[in-house]
Amino acid sequence: MKIIVNGEPASTDAATLAELLAELELADAIVATAVNGDMVRAARRTATPIADGDRVEILAPMQGG
Amino acid sequence: MDAMTGLTTGIGTDKVTFYDTEISSRLLLGTAQYPSPAILAEAIRASGAEIVTVSLRRESGAAKAGQSFWQLIRDLGVKVLPNTAGCKTVKEAVTTAEMARELFGTPWVKLEVIGEDDTLQPDVFGLVEAARILSRDGFQVFPYTTEDLVVAEKLLSAGCEVLMPWGAPIGSGRGLNNPYGLRSMRAHFPGVPLVVDAGVGVPSHAAAAMELGYDAVLLNTAVAKAGDPVRMARAFAAAIAAGREAVLADPMEVRDMAAPSTPVMGRAFVGS
Numbered sequence: 001m002k003i004i005v006n007g008e009p010a011s012t013d014a015a016t017l018a019e020l021l022a023e024l025e026l027a028d029a030i031v032a033t034a035v036n037g038d039m040v041r042a043a044r045r046t047a048t049p050i051a052d053g054d055r056v057e058i059l060a061p062m063q064g065g
Numbered sequence: 066m067d068a069m070t071g072l073t074t075g076i077g078t079d080k081v082t083f084y085d086t087e088i089s090s091r092l093l094l095g096t097a098q099y100p101s102p103a104i105l106a107e108a109i110r111a112s113g114a115e116i117v118t119v120s121l122r123r124e125s126g127a128a129k130a131g132q133s134f135w136q137l138i139r140d141l142g143v144k145v146l147p148n149t150a151g152c153k154t155v156k157e158a159v160t161t162a163e164m165a166r167e168l169f170g171t172p173w174v175k176l177e178v179i180g181e182d183d184t185l186q187p188d189v190f191g192l193v194e195a196a197r198i199l200s201r202d203g204f205q206v207f208p209y210t211t212e213d214l215v216v217a218e219k220l221l222s223a224g225c226e227v228l229m230p231w232g233a234p235i236g237s238g239r240g241l242n243n244p245y246g247l248r249s250m251r252a253h254f255p256g257v258p259l260v261v262d263a264g265v266g267v268p269s270h271a272a273a274a275m276e277l278g279y280d281a282v283l284l285n286t287a288v289a290k291a292g293d294p295v296r297m298a299r300a301f302a303a304a305i306a307a308g309r310e311a312v313l314a315d316p317m318e319v320r321d322m323a324a325p326s327t328p329v330m331g332r333a334f335v336g337s
Contacts, residue, residue, distance in 0.1 A: 026129075029124065030131070031131070031168070032121065032164035032165070034160060034164060037156065039160050039163045039167075058124050059121040059122060059131075059161075059164055059168070060123075060124035060130070060135070061120075061131045061135035061169065062122035062130070062131050062134060063095075063098070063099075063119065063120065064095060064096060064147070064148045064150055065096070065150065065285035
């Protein structure tokens with residue numbers, strides 16, 4: 001299915017957000033996630049399904065002012 | 066105390082409190098735009114800052130830039146103040162703050178809701194609304210605001226216990242654009258920790274903010290974009306300590322006319 005990851009079109013077979021992170025080699029990374037504009041806590045990722053057209057944000061610590 | 070300058074006199078005992086957390090250094094430092102991670106780390110150490118601002122950005126599986134940055138910050142042992150930089154709506158800012166709380170494990174958030182691209186001026190209406198939502202949700206909000214007293218009052222009502230008015234637009238290095246407004250704000254809210262955030266370019270700007278009675282200064286570009294960021298970090302630390310010492314020392318009154326500083330008594334050639 002087609003989804004949007006961090007603003008870019010992507011194809012995935014992942015059924016859940018946790019599977020998507022594993023697919024992207026971010027399973028162990030320190031990241032925060034949101035689906036369709038709403039935050040999904042780390043503990044909820046395995047129970048959060050990914051559907052066609054979903055917009056997924058994967059954010060990491062970054063330099064800031 | 067440093068015998069040469071005396072600048073550290075007040076530092077050990079003179080602390081500022083942000084939401085029940087006592088802080089000795091009155092310099093809050095941003096972590097963006099440094100020439101390298103090593104220089105960033107050295108600048109933080111040289112500044113003596115105990116609080117650094119951080120942000121959240123999209124992570125790519127290949128680069129994983131965020132992971133090494135976070136490791137560097139943790140190794141320094143400083144407190145982090147995550148920002149919501151770049152957010153333009155209440156929804157974006159609130160969601161970003163929630164994600165930052167999980168990622169960084171702190172209820173602190175430097176709340177930015179940007180209303181205008183050229184000046185990066187805060188959208189104060191969105192700011193107040195987001196501050197209310199986040200405060201109710203247990204966040205400890207450090208709002209990036211203007212020197213507007215009415216907005217400040219509403220932010221306090223929304224639950225903020227710190228206010229961070231701008232000196233000048235973010236990254237402009239223009240210093241304190243409205244010293245009168247900042248002085249009024251200080252006078253109106255004597256018990257509220259006030260931090261000048263943004264627009265500071267050189268150490269004298271930061272010293273001036275401290276001399277106005279501000280509790281701390283938050284800056285980033287002025288250090289990161291200096292030719293020698295580590296040295297500039299040290300310069301800002303000294304200026305902020307000097308400004309704070311000056312306030313505690315109770316400066317003299319300004320006079321319109323000259324008054325001789327050298328004693329007149331016993332002066333030669335008088336009456337001859």
